[in-house]
Amino acid sequence: MKAVGLVVEYNPFHNGHLYHLQKAKEVTGADVVVAVMSGNFTQRGEPTILDKWQRARAALNNGVDLVIELPLVSAVEPADRFAAGALQLLADMQVESVVFGAEHPHWDFHHMVDLEKSFQADQFKQFDQTYATQFNQQLKERIGVSLIDPNDILAFSYYKANINSRFGLRLVPIQRTGSQYHDQQIRGKVASASAIRNSVTNKQQELIQEAVPEDTFEELVHLKMIPSWDQLYPLLRNQLIQAPQSLLAQTYQMSEGLENRLKRIAEQELTFDGFIKRVKTKRYTYAHLTRLFLYTVLQASETEVHNAIYHPYHHLLGFTEMGQEYLHHVKKQLQYPLITKVDQTLHHGDFTLDYRAGKLYQMFTPDEQDIKRSPIRVTVK
Amino acid sequence: MKAVGLVVEYNPFHNGHLYHLQKAKEVTGADVVVAVMSGNFTQRGEPTILDKWQRARAALNNGVDLVIELPLVSAVEPADRFAAGALQLLADMQVESVVFGAEHPHWDFHHMVDLEKSFQADQFKQFDQTYATQFNQQLKERIGVSLIDPNDILAFSYYKANINSRFGLRLVPIQRTGSQYHDQQIRGKVASASAIRNSVTNKQQELIQEAVPEDTFEELVHLKMIPSWDQLYPLLRNQLIQAPQSLLAQTYQMSEGLENRLKRIAEQELTFDGFIKRVKTKRYTYAHLTRLFLYTVLQASETEVHNAIYHPYHHLLGFTEMGQEYLHHVKKQLQYPLITKVDQTLHHGDFTLDYRAGKLYQMFTPDEQDIKRSPIRVTVK
Numbered sequence: 001m002k003a004v005g006l007v008v009e010y011n012p013f014h015n016g017h018l019y020h021l022q023k024a025k026e027v028t029g030a031d032v033v034v035a036v037m038s039g040n041f042t043q044r045g046e047p048t049i050l051d052k053w054q055r056a057r058a059a060l061n062n063g064v065d066l067v068i069e070l071p072l073v074s075a076v077e078p079a080d081r082f083a084a085g086a087l088q089l090l091a092d093m094q095v096e097s098v099v100f101g102a103e104h105p106h107w108d109f110h111h112m113v114d115l116e117k118s119f120q121a122d123q124f125k126q127f128d129q130t131y132a133t134q135f136n137q138q139l140k141e142r143i144g145v146s147l148i149d150p151n152d153i154l155a156f157s158y159y160k161a162n163i164n165s166r167f168g169l170r171l172v173p174i175q176r177t178g179s180q181y182h183d184q185q186i187r188g189k190v191a192s193a194s195a196i197r198n199s200v201t202n203k204q205q206e207l208i209q210e211a212v213p214e215d216t217f218e219e220l221v222h223l224k225m226i227p228s229w230d231q232l233y234p235l236l237r238n239q240l241i242q243a244p245q246s247l248l249a250q251t252y253q254m255s256e257g258l259e260n261r262l263k264r265i266a267e268q269e270l271t272f273d274g275f276i277k278r279v280k281t282k283r284y285t286y287a288h289l290t291r292l293f294l295y296t297v298l299q300a301s302e303t304e305v306h307n308a309i310y311h312p313y314h315h316l317l318g319f320t321e322m323g324q325e326y327l328h329h330v331k332k333q334l335q336y337p338l339i340t341k342v343d344q345t346l347h348h349g350d351f352t353l354d355y356r357a358g359k360l361y362q363m364f365t366p367d368e369q370d371i372k373r374s375p376i377r378v379t380v381k
Numbered sequence: 382m383k384a385v386g387l388v389v390e391y392n393p394f395h396n397g398h399l400y401h402l403q404k405a406k407e408v409t410g411a412d413v414v415v416a417v418m419s420g421n422f423t424q425r426g427e428p429t430i431l432d433k434w435q436r437a438r439a440a441l442n443n444g445v446d447l448v449i450e451l452p453l454v455s456a457v458e459p460a461d462r463f464a465a466g467a468l469q470l471l472a473d474m475q476v477e478s479v480v481f482g483a484e485h486p487h488w489d490f491h492h493m494v495d496l497e498k499s500f501q502a503d504q505f506k507q508f509d510q511t512y513a514t515q516f517n518q519q520l521k522e523r524i525g526v527s528l529i530d531p532n533d534i535l536a537f538s539y540y541k542a543n544i545n546s547r548f549g550l551r552l553v554p555i556q557r558t559g560s561q562y563h564d565q566q567i568r569g570k571v572a573s574a575s576a577i578r579n580s581v582t583n584k585q586q587e588l589i590q591e592a593v594p595e596d597t598f599e600e601l602v603h604l605k606m607i608p609s610w611d612q613l614y615p616l617l618r619n620q621l622i623q624a625p626q627s628l629l630a631q632t633y634q635m636s637e638g639l640e641n642r643l644k645r646i647a648e649q650e651l652t653f654d655g656f657i658k659r660v661k662t663k664r665y666t667y668a669h670l671t672r673l674f675l676y677t678v679l680q681a682s683e684t685e686v687h688n689a690i691y692h693p694y695h696h697l698l699g700f701t702e703m704g705q706e707y708l709h710h711v712k713k714q715l716q717y718p719l720i721t722k723v724d725q726t727l728h729h730g731d732f733t734l735d736y737r738a739g740k741l742y743q744m745f746t747p748d749e750q751d752i753k754r755s756p757i758r759v760t761v762k
Contacts, residue, residue, distance in 0.1 A: 242680040299623040359622045
């Protein structure tokens with residue numbers, strides 16, 4: 001059995017994702033689709049619009065055969081860590097290839113990785129510009145392109161991880177179609193996830209129905225509240241105000257002294273909007289900050305996150321019959337533990353951060369996210 | 382100038398309080414009424430229905446001349462600590478007498494304090510019953526009464542504090558009138574504070590108007606939300622889930638091992654109702670637990686609370702002209718600092734717990750509770 005791997009957020013699952021996974025099977029000739037999917041928080045540290053089980057079910061109903069949860073410590077990270085964590089699991093799952101969309105799939109990403117190595121060795125000397133800016137200047141000079149679009153950056157990160165960690169995966173970038181990532185409006189059958197989320201906010205049911213499969217549509221129209229940092233802010237604010245600075249300083253990714261600034265602004269700002277506007281500077285991107293906020297609310301220390309990074313696992317969210325068969329084949333060769341049900345031992349052990357993120361996500365849903373939840377089984381009609 | 386001291390919560394200020402303070406002046410012949418009032422949290426660790434400034438203003442408009450905030454570490458404590466903290470400030474404020482309501486004002490509370498001393502020396506030996514139960518058995522045998530009613534218990538605590546700390550205050554218990562503390566319905570002009578809070582919940586405007594002065598009524602009808610632990614629970618739940626057990630164990634009043642039980646139940650319960658029902662046992666009263674929850678949400682450690690207890694201060698919330706004149710007279714003899722405006726130095730210093738409690742109270746009001754707020758000045762017509 002030949003498997004193709006996908007790295008996904010499905011926030012929410014939509015027609016563009018459907019197209020992408022069909023294309024992935026087509027170009028690789030795979031029998032099985034294995035998706036490594038972010039849990040209840042996105043790469044930007046935002047709560048997902050539907051929970052991981054709802055999103056896994058939609059994926060399984062629409063062509064994915066096996067859904068594995070990407071642990072938080074990889075899922076909520078910049079592109080390089082995100083890509084490395086996801087490919088690590090896919091490689092362990094023995095997939096033959098990984099297919100992903102890119103704005104410029106024809107670019108020679110492998111060559112770019114080599115260029116970066118020589119750049120790192122020789123050129124990274126100007127401390128008044130960010131690393132990304134300097135590397136892009138190099139790319140521009142040497143091969144006339146720039147890594148700016150988000151999926152190109154991810155594609156580059158997949159190549160880099162695959163080469164550096166010798167995963168031996170065949171990487172297959174394909175053209176992204178339809179709306180761009182940043183398009184905020186649904187236009188027709190293929191729309192961006194963020195355009196769909198906007199339509200949910202604006203209750204544009206007909207537009208949504210056009211852009212997502214039936215099951216995602218059903219979940220979205222029954223949504224009582226759109227998860228966002230607006231609702232999580234009281235937790236963040238209280239943590240920033242009540243925790244001693246020495247404790248906040250230990251938070252994963254808390255740069256030196258930033259905790260004092262966050263504390264001071266939290267004391268003054270009652271809404272997330274007001275808070276983020278004052279916190280954001282050139283130095284810290286929005287995504288960097290929201291990731292940091294999530295780690296702050298989870299009270300995740302540097303030590304704790306590093307421990308989690310060194311102990312990866314496959315948390316199985318669901319499978320089709322085909323997926324189950326595939327799992328049966330590869331199970332014995334897995335290097336990392338396969339978690340099919342989270343029990344009391346696990347949730348205070350290596351799984352703790354994902355478990356605690358699930359508890360946090362219960363701000364948006366009464367559904368328990370981990371304990372005693374069995375993988376979803378979907379029978380393909 | 383002769384001053385009488387009151388220890389109050391005014392949650393909210395109502396006609397019974399008005400009657401009590403007039404009576405207090407009458408029986409003592411005082412010119413000035415000094416009230417030591419709890420801040421934004423009651424003795425039971427519950428958020429007050431109106432904030433401390435609103436309650437101070439109502440008090441000043443209705444006969445109180447000087448309102449001092451009782452620091453959280455005294456205000457949110459069992460009767461003995463509450464009474465001792467309040468009398469400490471009133472004694473420092475040079476009041477001549479303290480008047481308080483009791484269910485049995487004619488009892489010889491002084492004698493009871495002596496009895497307790499001999500009881501503690503000789504009799505406290507049965508470890509299968511609580512201290513209170515055994516002491517009450519003693520009282521029953523020796524003088525035929527029991528300390529059961531809440532205001533009798535407080536009265537006893539005032540006597541005990543006054544004797545033990547040699548405050549030299551003249552204590553004047555008076556009869557509580559009208560509705561009992563536990564009466565849940567407004568009946569006429571004098572109702573209990575909890576009956577009034579219930580009527581606010583049930584929007585019984587006419588009943589409320591009957592039972593409170595005009596200004597309290599205005600504040601109550603404009604209330605958007607009734608502060609309660611239902612709204613604070615997400616903060617408590619997240620703290621219990623995310624903080625390591627070792628950190629929770631350091632919380633003030635966290636008995637050994639209780640943090641594990643709280644953590645486990647918080648993980649499972651999504652509402653405060655569900656949580657408290659499972660947490661409550663014979664061993665822990667509701668009030669003990671809600672106080673503990675407040676200290677947990679404030680991340681107040683044993684060390685921090687003890688430091689605060691040893692550094693009392695007078696935080697001035699407001700005064701009338703008479704109150705200002707009185708303050709002018711006693712100012713130079715004050716043993717503890719007089720805070721008229723909270724600034725940046727103070728709010729991270731000795732005042733920090735009250736400051737942080739104010740920030741927490743902003744879950745219920747957009748109004749800043751401390752920084753740059755000047756005492757209220759009321760001109761008596």
